[in-house]
Amino acid sequence: METVQKTNKQEEIIRHAMNGDRDAFAMLIEENYNRIYAISWKFSGVKEDAEDIAQDVVIKLARVLRSYRFESAFTTWLYRLTVNTAKDYLRSKNRHTTREMPLKEEIIAIAVAPQDKKLEINEILMEVDKLPAKQREVIILVCWEGFNHKEAAEILGCAETTVSWRLYEARKRLAKLSGGDE
Amino acid sequence: MSTKKILDEKLLQETLKSCESPAPDEKAKDKAILLALEAFDEEQVIADKKESQEKTQGFIEKDRLKGISEVEPQFNKPFNIWRRIMDKKFILGGMGGAVATCAILIMLGGPVALYKESINTGAMSSDVVLESIDKEVKKVSVEKTLAEEDSSLNQSNSYRNEKSETIAEPKAMDWRNTRALKESRTSTFSDMAFNNTVSNVREQRSRSSAPSVVSGSDGIMMEETAIAPAPPPPYYSAMPLVSTPPYDIMPYNHEIVDNDEFTGFKNNSVKVVTVDPVSTFSIDVDTASYSFMRREINAGNLPNKDSIRVEELINYFNYNYPVPETRVNPFKETIAVYDSPWKQGNKIIHIGIKGHDIDKSEKPKSNLVFLIDTSGSMHSQDKLPLLVNSMKMLVESLEPNDTVGIVTYAGSAGIALEPTKVENKHKIITALENLRSGGSTAGAAGIRTAYELINRNFDKEAVNRVILATDGDFNVGMTSHDKLQEFIENKRKSGAFLSVLGFGKGNYHDNLMQKLAQNGNGNAAYIDTLNEARKVLVDEASGTLFTIAKDVKIQVEFNPRMVSEYRLIGYETRALNREDFNNDAVDAGEIGAGHTVTAIYEITPVGATENRLVDDLRYNTKTIKVDTVPNGGEYAYLKMRYKMPNEDNSKLLSRPITTVDTIKFDELSDDVRFAVAVAGFGQKLRHSKFIGDFSYDNIMSIAKNAKGADEFGYRAEFINLVRLSKVYKP
Helix, strand or coil: CCCHHHHHHHHHHHHHHHCCCHHHHHHHHHHHHHHHHHHHHHHHCCHHHHHHHHHHHHHHHHHHHHHCCCCCCHHHHHHHHHHHHHHHHHHHHHHHCEECCCCHHHHHHHCECCHHHHHHHHHHHHHHHHCCHHHHHHHHHHHHCCCCHHHHHHHHCCCHHHHHHHHHHHHHHHHHHHHHHC | CCHHHHHCHHHHHHHHHCCECCCCCHHHHHHHHHHHHHHHHHHHHHHHHHHHHHCCCHHHHHHHHHHHHCCCCCCHHHHHHHHHHHCCCCCCCCHHHHHHHHHHHHHHHHHHHHHHHHHHHCCCCHHHHHHHHHHHHHHHHHHCCHHHHCCCHHHHHHHHHHHCCCCCCCCCCCCHHHHHHHHHHHHHHHHCCHHHHHHHHHHHHHCCCCCCEEECCCCCEEEECCCCCCCCCHHHHCCCCCCCCCCCCCCHHHCCCCCCECCCCCCCCCEECCCCCEEEEECCCCCHHHHHHHHHHHCCCCCCHHHCCHHHHHCCCCCCCCCCCCCCCCEEEEEEEEECCCCCCCEEEEEEEEECCCCHHHCCCEEEEEEEECCHHHCCCCCHHHHHHHHHHHHHCCCCCCEEEEEEEECEEEEEEEEEEHHHHHHHHHHHHCCCCCCCCCHHHHHHHHHHHHHHCCCCCCEEEEEEEECCCCCCCCCCHHHHHHHHHHHHHCCCEEEEEEECCCCCEHHHHHHHHHHCCEEEEEECCHHHHHHHHHHCHHHHHCEEEEEEEEEEEECCCCEEEEEEECCHHHECCHHHHHCCCCCCEEEECCCEEEEEEEEEECCCHHHCCCCCCCCCCCCCCCCCCCCCCEEEEEEEEEECCCCCCCEEEEEEEEHHHECCHHHCCHHHHHHHHHHHHHHHHCCCCCCCCCCHHHHHHHHHHCCCCCCCCHHHHHHHHHHHHHHHCC
């Protein structure tokens, strides 16, 4: 998705940040915050939670950036950090409190979507919400964020076939769920 | 929804992809970035430590440079940034980089440094500087390209020098005194768990800037530095300005920048009876203003004028007005007319109301839901820990049959404890003790959940009450203040009551608390100490919890034959329209069991011409002959309306206030004299122009003589507060 030049530039910035350059680090998170926030929001569905998760992620980034080894694309690495943070956050939250499930109407109310599609998206999201966590993840990453199966597998730390399988299961289940409603 | 669409990956993708996440909140983003940078700096400190253990040459230089940045001991971050610059460790730091670093320093360094600079240069207001820096930062981030990053260090230095005209650069100062402090702080920071950092953010915001007043152990001001903070512009106010100092070093009363919010209002003015003979207001049993005032004075400041509501100061105290003999009426009025202590010739009409108390045996069951703010801003000692202890005290005083539920809100709302009978006290106490602060404040969702819980358990015979404990910062949530208010208003109709307990300082939103309590059939108290918690939640629990009359309104019609001018002291925020009095749809204040409410009018009797502030109209056609008609002995006619807690129709009580009610000042009961002393103090704190040269000494001498039994020392405490105020005097 990214041009080679842009990737190089980002790599340069990351290296500077890793060497302790504050400005480079500021630039790095400034550039990536919106992306982090977006995925956090898709995972949590709540604006406040997404803000908390995104905040956790950028702070973690400050702590663990040095451990990035340039082996996978930075975006993938960052997504992995974000997804894990979001999962941890939601898990600990659900343990400590009875989670007030975000009403999907509210999600759709603040989402940016074409007006005529809102109803449809809302219905899908309501179904997606009922999926087991692992299936939800792949739907969010592959269908919503647009990663291919390989990238999603890297982010989730599992085999590509697992992603494909979960996606298939998820779609089957979605079809069943929505079919049952009709 | 067609099954086909969901099965088809492409179609599903297409649909979902058209739905974008909302744009992130800029404030949240800034906050996150600043926190991350802070974590980044901490990482560098750790890394540097390792490094310097290996080679020691760097030490001398580092110490010197640290000195520069330690002008203000609280500012941890400038230290890091400056050291980074001076250590020339930045590889990337081209011209843009250096400026951005300076700019970030300013943002973090906060208003003080800027303010100083703007005094020094005398050329620019701090706001302007901040604004220009803000622009600079934006410009820089745009301009910053890789080519620039390659530019030489020399260039960047010259650029910085050029800019230093507008950007404050810390001046070297004697930092030795602060060094020990600094070092202990640094170690705290590197040890601080990552999660703490997150939850501390909101709190940091509230404890920015330098201490201006250092209080001695007895609370008397000892020293004041000349530095005053420039008010932070709104954009910056959401950011943590400095890192959190550990409490043993910086007690809470050392902060001066505050984001406390109060709604300003004007003192009631003098009304001319011939023009405006009727005064209408809602009663107010809140006491928040008093404890807030106490806290401020004890911390060495005279309180913000707008934080003072005179009636709340007066009503803070319990007065032994006679109680109603029968239960036909829930409360009884006590009237006294006496000479004004601050203006000779004027008189005071003193209206005291006392509600009947209820015996322990007849206490209704309580169905309580604690709605507890556990957001990051509640982290400090005087917030969540005090709150938990207060709530524990309340739970201890409840009956086994009462129920308590706990809802917390931070990020999004959650139920920490399903409604539980007080029989299982340990369960409630455990839940309270497990509360931790962290996250932002979704107050709206919290209130919704709390009301859901109370309605689930709703018992018509019981007292159904939500007790909201917060520092008043409902910064997040879909709801504007007005919407929230509307929601509370709707819930009021369901029969649940609301109590608002305010905590903390620096971020206290008095205006919202008032709004919520007034619209939610409730009362508001401000808890500054455990003692206050005991007073509100245990000693006066029946008043706080059991409402005996609601929508209590007072209307006084003055007799133009006896009174030429009048002025209501306090109740500015409770004023009602004349027609609201008889309109049962209009909400007003509640009286709890055993509550006392006092309203004080100052009047200028007809005849005391020299005291009149307003001249007669030249073209007034109505001339009033004194004492030629009935009602001659009546100063005024008092009407009170109230509703029983479960009823919708109001009842009316009325009586004339006549010359028979006149009592000599010295013969007044202690309670009445004490109340009027408090009224005098409140007006002084509000800079009222109507009390002439009435002094703190006058207040003290009246109050001292009217102390009475003063079982718990509240009145003695008041006298002490007056004494302190005299020292601070405006």
